[in-house]
Amino acid sequence: MSDHETMPSAPAPEVSPRAAALPPEALKIASGYAFSGPALHLGALLWDGRCLPDAQVRLPLSMLNRHGLVAGATGTGKTKTLQLIAEQLSAQGVPVFLADIKGDLSGIAAPGRADARVEGRAGEVGQRWTPAGFPAEYYALGGIGHGIPVRATVTGFGPVLLSKVLRLNRTQEQSLALIFHYADGKGLELIDLKDLRAVVAYLTSDEGRQELRTIGGLSAATAGVILRSLTAFEAQGASGFFGEPEFDTGELLRTDGDGRGVVSVLELSAVQDRPQLFSTFLMWLLADLFHDLPELGDVDKPRLVFFLDEAHLLFDDASEAFLESITRTVRLIRSKGVGVFFVTQTPKDVPADVLAQLGNRVQHALRAFTPDDQKALNATVKTFPRSPYDLEEVLTGLGTGEAVVTVLSEKGAPTPVAATRLRAPESLMGPVGREALDRAVRQSPLYGRYAQAVDRESACERLERSRPAQQPPGPVGGRGTEGPDEGRGAKGPDEMRDTASGRRGGEEPSVVEQVVSSGIFRSLARSVGTQVGREITRSLFGTARRPSRRRR
Numbered sequence: 001m002s003d004h005e006t007m008p009s010a011p012a013p014e015v016s017p018r019a020a021a022l023p024p025e026a027l028k029i030a031s032g033y034a035f036s037g038p039a040l041h042l043g044a045l046l047w048d049g050r051c052l053p054d055a056q057v058r059l060p061l062s063m064l065n066r067h068g069l070v071a072g073a074t075g076t077g078k079t080k081t082l083q084l085i086a087e088q089l090s091a092q093g094v095p096v097f098l099a100d101i102k103g104d105l106s107g108i109a110a111p112g113r114a115d116a117r118v119e120g121r122a123g124e125v126g127q128r129w130t131p132a133g134f135p136a137e138y139y140a141l142g143g144i145g146h147g148i149p150v151r152a153t154v155t156g157f158g159p160v161l162l163s164k165v166l167r168l169n170r171t172q173e174q175s176l177a178l179i180f181h182y183a184d185g186k187g188l189e190l191i192d193l194k195d196l197r198a199v200v201a202y203l204t205s206d207e208g209r210q211e212l213r214t215i216g217g218l219s220a221a222t223a224g225v226i227l228r229s230l231t232a233f234e235a236q237g238a239s240g241f242f243g244e245p246e247f248d249t250g251e252l253l254r255t256d257g258d259g260r261g262v263v264s265v266l267e268l269s270a271v272q273d274r275p276q277l278f279s280t281f282l283m284w285l286l287a288d289l290f291h292d293l294p295e296l297g298d299v300d301k302p303r304l305v306f307f308l309d310e311a312h313l314l315f316d317d318a319s320e321a322f323l324e325s326i327t328r329t330v331r332l333i334r335s336k337g338v339g340v341f342f343v344t345q346t347p348k349d350v351p352a353d354v355l356a357q358l359g360n361r362v363q364h365a366l367r368a369f370t371p372d373d374q375k376a377l378n379a380t381v382k383t384f385p386r387s388p389y390d391l392e393e394v395l396t397g398l399g400t401g402e403a404v405v406t407v408l409s410e411k412g413a414p415t416p417v418a419a420t421r422l423r424a425p426e427s428l429m430g431p432v433g434r435e436a437l438d439r440a441v442r443q444s445p446l447y448g449r450y451a452q453a454v455d456r457e458s459a460c461e462r463l464e465r466s467r468p469a470q471q472p473p474g475p476v477g478g479r480g481t482e483g484p485d486e487g488r489g490a491k492g493p494d495e496m497r498d499t500a501s502g503r504r505g506g507e508e509p510s511v512v513e514q515v516v517s518s519g520i521f522r523s524l525a526r527s528v529g530t531q532v533g534r535e536i537t538r539s540l541f542g543t544a545r546r547p548s549r550r551r552r
Contacts, residue, residue: 022055023047025388030055032415033407037062038301040088042362042405043422044125053126057420059085059360061092063408065302065339067330067357071346071380072364077401078343081362082307083108083425085341086263089305090134095261097252099282099309103269106437107428109136121401121424132426135256136263138441141278142241145270146437148450150247150281154190155180157242157284158543160321164280165238166229170319175222178215179203188459192243193234195459200227202463238277244454249288251446253304268309279313283326286340287543290329293336303337311342312349327353346376347383355383359408365398387417394419 022030026047038061045055072078079102086096087108098105111131112118122129140147154162159180163173183190183199190196202208203215204223212220254262268278286306296303308314314326330340334357342350342358346366350358361384368374381391385406394404398419405420431437441447 022052026052026055029388029416029418032409033058033418035060035410037410038092040064040085040092041127041423042084043403043420046402046419046421051124051421053124056126057405057418059407060410061094061301062299062410063360063412064089064094064305065299065334065337066359066408066412067334067339068341068360068362068407069347069350069355069358070307070341070343070362070364071349072403073345073367075400076364076398077403077422078364079104080401080425080429081364081403081422082309082341082343083427083429084423085305086307087132087134087425087427089302090261090263092301093255093259093261094301095253095255095304096263097285097304097306098263098265099278099307100265100267101269101272101309103267104429104431105265106136106138106267106431108263108265108425109133109440110428110432110436112424112426112428118424121421125421125423127423129424130426134263134427135260136265136440137251137254137444137446138437139247139264139266141266141268141271141281143451143453144240145267146434147265147267147441148444148446149453150266150285150450151241151243151245151453152281152284153244153246154192154196154242155183156246156288156543160319160325161280161284161287161543164318164322165277166226166233167276167317168226168229170321172222172225172229173319173321175218176226178218179223179226182211182215183459188462191456191458193230193239197227197230197234198460198463200230202466207467236274238274240453241277241281244456245450247285247450249285249292252285252289252306275310275313276316279308279310282308283314284543286333286338287325287329289338290333290336291543293333293338295335296337297335299337302339305339305341307341307343309343311344315349315351323351323353327351327357330354330357346380348376348379359412359414361404361406363395363404365400365402366395368396384417385414389417389419391417 026045029047030045030052033056035058039058040061042057042059044051044053045057046052047055070078070081082098083105086098089096098108100106110133112129114129114131118129121127138147139150141150143149143151159173159177163176166172166176168176179196179200180190182188182203183196188195188199190199200223203212203218204220204227209220212218212223252264256262266282271278286308289304289306293303315323318326333340341360342354344350347355347363363380363384366373366377366380368377377392377395380395384391384404389404391404398404401422401424403420403422405415405418407415409415432440
């Protein structure tokens with residue numbers, strides 16, 4: 001039986017009898033990791049050039065929602081550390097989200113293979129290694145790659161996140177927010193990029209100029225820049241990432257029939273050439289969870305642990321509003337039972353306000369080949385508590401699968417800094433075969449829910465119907481729609497909505513008509529599934545909030 005399978009019923013002793021024979025400094029460090037409650041096993045203490053299997057370095061399960069950082073140079077073992085933590089969380093009944101940049105985390109569902117390296121590492125760190133696979137669900141952003149498609153509606157994604165992927169400046173970002181506000185107020189649902197492009201095109205057209213003047217602070221020139229950015233974004237193949245069915249982030253909170261947490265693996269290797277897009281999509285998933293989950297306060301174990309790989313991409317060229325939103329989300333989501341781990345190369349990749357909230361640290365080796373590398377090393381050392389180690393020397397001398405660790409104790413205080421030789425994951429350290437991966441995706445109960453894109457009536461079709469009658473009726477952008485009314489001139493969104501209700505132009509709508517004709521009601525009435533029916537209320541990232549969904 002593996003170590004993590006026994007954790008729930010076997011609380012760790014304070015210090016093992018053999019650990020009492022450790023050198024005084026090593027014993028002091030080891031005592032800082034002797035917790036009474038459930039904990040994840042990270043590895044064994046490194047001291048004075050020796051690995052001490054009697055001095056185990058651990059991470060309290062109850063502290064996983066205090067967030068963390070896994071950092072280190074390329075090739076130092078960060079991915080294996082994620083796998084090690086994820087499989088133990090799954091065994092403890094905690095769902096996990098992993099962003100798979102390199103495509104080698106799919107093996108978490110398959111038992112590992114014993115070899116000389118695995119057996120040698122297990123012996124060195126005192127690990128009872130047993131091959132084991134863990135329940136996994138595979139996703140692919142926009143369906144590009146091997147996995148269940150993950151899409152967002154444009155309305156759901158919101159103007160702040162969309163501005164980042166479009167690389168808009170602050171003025172353009174604020175203008176895009178006004179366009180979203182206009183669409184919300186007019187009941188124009190922005191399902192995909194064609195919808196947003198249609199709204200912007202309408203506002204910059206002869207027909208929509210009067211509407212444009214009603215949106216304070218939005219110039220025709222800025223709207224034109226946004227329209228060109230959208231067109232270029234679509235030309236790069238981004239359309240597939242936006243649309244319906246929109247992914248329900250509640251799927252990330254599942255456990256299997258045995259009570260183990262499902263590990264959700266989002267394959268990003270097929271879109272790694274679009275870092276701005278996939279890093280911002282990861283933030284959308286986290287922001288959506290934040291909006292939907294209720295407050296829990298302090299918990300015995302987290303509801304979900306979310307790993308944000310290549311975290312530095314989130315902060316590159318980020319606007320002040322975006323950075324403030326990340327900081328607030330990380331600070332507040334802890335009370336909802338969600339732990340967030342940022343994965344990057346050095347702590348300096350993460351803004352100070354965010355870094356200050358990351359209580360658990362696993363720092364792999366750093367290199368100091370250049371003056372910039374040396375500065376990064378010095379800055380990293382300063383982020384750790386005082387330690388008997390010479391951290392500059394230790395951090396540059398760590399081998400693959402070794403790290404400097406400090407976490408929060410069960411009382412919330414930082415543990416002593418511990419150079420650690422990490423355990424070997426028990427699942428497969430590498431990708432599963434493509435046939436096995438595709439089979440797992442097709443057999444998933446979620447496949448039928450998300451595999452096929454749905455293209456229903458939204459802003460693009462409504463605006464097409466509002467054009468002058470002489471324009472030929474028919475489908476727009478491949479969608480089937482009704483033709484415009486006969487014998488009528490151009491109609492704006494409000495006038496078109498009046499016609500649909502059967503009222504005369506001068507009559508005030510009744511309360512019932514206002515409700516029935518609202519975008520929210522139409523969305524709820526037409527939707528199938530859980531992805532639509534958002535309240536037109538925008539949050540930290542400008543994402544639209546759904547009405548309450550299932551709570552897990």
